[in-house]
Amino acid sequence: MGKISAFGAASSQAGRVDAVFLMILVIGIFFFLLTQGMLIYFAVKYRRRRPDRDNETLQITGNHLLEFFWILIPSIVVVIIFYYGWRVYTDQRIPVAGATEVYVNARQWMYEIKYPDGRTAINEIRVPAGKPVKFILSASDVLHGFYLPDFRVKMDMIPGRVTTLWVQPDRPGSYQIFCTVYCGTGHSNMMARLIVMPPREYAEWAAHREEEGGEGKEHEPLAVRGERVVKNAGCLNCHAIGGAVKVGPDWKGLFGSNVPLEGGKTVIADEDYLRESIVDPGAKVVKGFPNVMPTYKTTLSKEDIDAVVAYLKTLR
Amino acid sequence: MAEESGSGRGYLAERGWRSWAFTMDHKRIGVMYLYTTIAFFFIGGIFALLLRLELLSPQAKYFSDHTYNVFFTLHGAMMIFLFIIPAIPSGLGNFFIPLHIGAKDVAFPRINLASYWVFVAGFLVVIASLVSPMDTGWTFYTPYSAKTGAAVATLSFGIFLIGMSSILTGLNFIVTIHKLRAPGMTWYRLPLFIWGMYSTSIIQVVATPVVGVTFLLLAMERLLGVAFFDPAKGGDPVLFQHFFWFYSHPVVYVMILPAMGIISEVIPVFSRKPIFGYKAIAYSSLAIAFIGFLVWGHHMFTSGMSPLANAIFSFLTFFVAVPTAVKVFNWIATLYKGSITFESPMLYALTFIFLFAVGGLTGPFLGALATNVQLHDTYFVVAHFHYTMMGGTVMGFFAGLHYWFPKMTGKMLNEKIARIAWALVFIGFNVTFFTMFIVGVKGMPRRYAEYLPKFHVENVISTIGSAILAVGIAVMFLNFLQGLRKGPPAPGNPWRALSLEWQTPSPPDTENFHENPVVTDWPYGYGKPKGPTA
Numbered sequence A: 001m002g003k004i005s006a007f008g009a010a011s012s013q014a015g016r017v018d019a020v021f022l023m024i025l026v027i028g029i030f031f032f033l034l035t036q037g038m039l040i041y042f043a044v045k046y047r048r049r050r051p052d053r054d055n056e057t058l059q060i061t062g063n064h065l066l067e068f069f070w071i072l073i074p075s076i077v078v079v080i081i082f083y084y085g086w087r088v089y090t091d092q093r094i095p096v097a098g099a100t101e102v103y104v105n106a107r108q109w110m111y112e113i114k115y116p117d118g119r120t121a122i123n124e125i126r127v128p129a130g131k132p133v134k135f136i137l138s139a140s141d142v143l144h145g146f147y148l149p150d151f152r153v154k155m156d157m158i159p160g161r162v163t164t165l166w167v168q169p170d171r172p173g174s175y176q177i178f179c180t181v182y183c184g185t186g187h188s189n190m191m192a193r194l195i196v197m198p199p200r201e202y203a204e205w206a207a208h209r210e211e212e213g214g215e216g217k218e219h220e221p222l223a224v225r226g227e228r229v230v231k232n233a234g235c236l237n238c239h240a241i242g243g244a245v246k247v248g249p250d251w252k253g254l255f256g257s258n259v260p261l262e263g264g265k266t267v268i269a270d271e272d273y274l275r276e277s278i279v280d281p282g283a284k285v286v287k288g289f290p291n292v293m294p295t296y297k298t299t300l301s302k303e304d305i306d307a308v309v310a311y312l313k314t315l316r
Numbered sequence B: 001m002a003e004e005s006g007s008g009r010g011y012l013a014e015r016g017w018r019s020w021a022f023t024m025d026h027k028r029i030g031v032m033y034l035y036t037t038i039a040f041f042f043i044g045g046i047f048a049l050l051l052r053l054e055l056l057s058p059q060a061k062y063f064s065d066h067t068y069n070v071f072f073t074l075h076g077a078m079m080i081f082l083f084i085i086p087a088i089p090s091g092l093g094n095f096f097i098p099l100h101i102g103a104k105d106v107a108f109p110r111i112n113l114a115s116y117w118v119f120v121a122g123f124l125v126v127i128a129s130l131v132s133p134m135d136t137g138w139t140f141y142t143p144y145s146a147k148t149g150a151a152v153a154t155l156s157f158g159i160f161l162i163g164m165s166s167i168l169t170g171l172n173f174i175v176t177i178h179k180l181r182a183p184g185m186t187w188y189r190l191p192l193f194i195w196g197m198y199s200t201s202i203i204q205v206v207a208t209p210v211v212g213v214t215f216l217l218l219a220m221e222r223l224l225g226v227a228f229f230d231p232a233k234g235g236d237p238v239l240f241q242h243f244f245w246f247y248s249h250p251v252v253y254v255m256i257l258p259a260m261g262i263i264s265e266v267i268p269v270f271s272r273k274p275i276f277g278y279k280a281i282a283y284s285s286l287a288i289a290f291i292g293f294l295v296w297g298h299h300m301f302t303s304g305m306s307p308l309a310n311a312i313f314s315f316l317t318f319f320v321a322v323p324t325a326v327k328v329f330n331w332i333a334t335l336y337k338g339s340i341t342f343e344s345p346m347l348y349a350l351t352f353i354f355l356f357a358v359g360g361l362t363g364p365f366l367g368a369l370a371t372n373v374q375l376h377d378t379y380f381v382v383a384h385f386h387y388t389m390m391g392g393t394v395m396g397f398f399a400g401l402h403y404w405f406p407k408m409t410g411k412m413l414n415e416k417i418a419r420i421a422w423a424l425v426f427i428g429f430n431v432t433f434f435t436m437f438i439v440g441v442k443g444m445p446r447r448y449a450e451y452l453p454k455f456h457v458e459n460v461i462s463t464i465g466s467a468i469l470a471v472g473i474a475v476m477f478l479n480f481l482q483g484l485r486k487g488p489p490a491p492g493n494p495w496r497a498l499s500l501e502w503q504t505p506s507p508p509d510t511e512n513f514h515e516n517p518v519v520t521d522w523p524y525g526y527g528k529p530k531g532p533t534a
Ligand code: HEM
Pocket: B045, B048, B049, B051, B052, B072, B073, B075, B076, B077, B079, B080, B083, B084, B136, B137, B138, B139, B382, B386, B389, B390, B394, B432, B445, B446, B447, B448, B449, B466, B469, B470
């Protein structure tokens, strides 16, 4: 599907979703006019004009050819709609290289933003225009949603899991973020803004964060904190960072790779997998390694786990 | 078979509350279900109007956000579990299945009575849970439902009971349809209402246990702290959604199939034509029931399932659309070269087709992945399901009420008032719900007590529509009341229909048929010169 710019579409992805929307709309209006036009036409044309004529209607009980066609045609149409809906969706789920990453954690009733370099914010996300952004989404209490209407995308935020969402903002501006999964009393006030800045302004903003934020020491980059956590928590007793096989798998190049599991399956080592391996190591046991790792669910805070995940991702 | 004129009060002759509370007459049980479920339709409707009232202004004005959340939960839960699931099957189904197939009663009259009282027990428990009203939405998603202060466990138990009742009813109907058909009533002579009810009963029997277990697990999680769904204790919140939708998706077909059955009865009678494509309509009911079990995942495209799983669910979803489309084409084809009149049952039947077409044609937006991800959990979804559930099922229910009113009560309705009510309902409905598509595409999420000012105009229009709709429904029911009290006596067969229930007096006697009917033809042989005349 090509793309269309309508209704404040703020990215090329949004334009492609709009194109699918428009296609379904045209098909829908066509079939609506066809069927309801016939309904109204028949109702008017064949209304009973003379009360005595009602027993001379046609004895048609069916027509196999006609019925065959009206099974066949809708089947073809729905396959076409399915196909484009699926293509555009899959394209927008495929990871883009070189994305700016933003960690977003939802809790009743706000969004907590963390940048990889350690800055934090509430309900306001700043990203540069023209570059893909990857949102790494989590929730601490109940289900929440992350909905960017101008980008035509949303993703649920699920406690105990990490989900991700990609967009590429084309135009600078300020865009609405809504919570779409009902989360209790304050649900309808749970909003945030995505502020897309021209790249130069963004760079300036990112460089001046100290003055702006006030306390410089808060800004320990996530990965640095993760490295510290890893050392303190004893992870390195069993894991190497390049070159050695210890009790557990080597971390180097782990993120994004295909991990073979006991039992023959494989899994892509994404954020969700890393997080799961930390809190529930027995869930997916890597082929060739004993299932001996303890869970860090209670030992590490959610923030620490985020930091460790950010650190592991740096070990390419 | 000769038409018998209305004489006496038939099955209504006995009076006094005991004659109702302990009755094993399927007709009386059906009537009790109708009264009960219609009462819940009104209560649920009042909640709907309160929701619309609050949404007149972007800020919370009349109620707190929490109160709004309670209202939409009660509105949704009552409409679904206490009204739309039981109303047609247990109400009209109970009354008309035996009459349609030429039986004296359902297969297990005692179980039938028991299921009514289990249903009543269920709703009493639901009412008891109102001491601390639910604010979870009718979907009860965990972990919120495991944490909120409301009486979730009590309510779960109530719904559990209601589910039991619906399983018993479903079993009863399946056995009745298999075993009690009159001589000559072959499967292909069954009225299509029976095919719809049969498919529905299968879904109820197969799917309802799943929701029972789900609510049991949820209650255990709340009461005993067993973690099934709470991630903090190692559970999985998305698992709840799989369980919930594995039941609740098929159940939307429990809601719609019986209504489609009613439409398939009404259209031929008022067009004086045989139904077009009988077998296609009959089998498409079964096909919908079957495919309906495979598509629950389309409620969960944004819950982090793998893109492959999403694609499979999306693909299967589109294949429910095909048998549904087939039915619509068949109904329209039935009109072709008919001799059509527009009494109120027919008006509602045509309205069903019209509104259901809007609901159906907006389905592909939600079935296609790219647009689903955009529209999921917005007002587009609210509009879509009201067009299918209210524009579809409820209009089918209204068609059935108007169509069978003379048979059930022995009285005729005032046709003029019925048409005025219809016009108000039709206009009000579209004004209320069409605007929701627009505001949904603009991005307004559902379940919002407060909203951004840019959504204001649509919400005001929608609220005005809901007032018109409410007036229409009120007029309709006042007309029913008036008909009950003062309506002229109904002849046995006022619409000159061919199905068996019309070959009895209005209202029918307790035994249904004076002599056991023998069936020699299908019920759609309209237009033959030898057919009944005016
Ligand atoms: C007078 C007619 C009706 C009006 C004006 C109306 C209006 C509404 C409104 C405003 C909402 C809330 C949307 C939100 O805040 O997200 C809603 C939700 C809902 N309605 Fe209706 N409605 C009506 C009839 C019905 C009927 C007949 C049914 C089903 C038989 C129904 C089923 C539902 C359900 C299941 C929900 C979702 C509740 C939830 O999100 O938990 N409604 N309706």
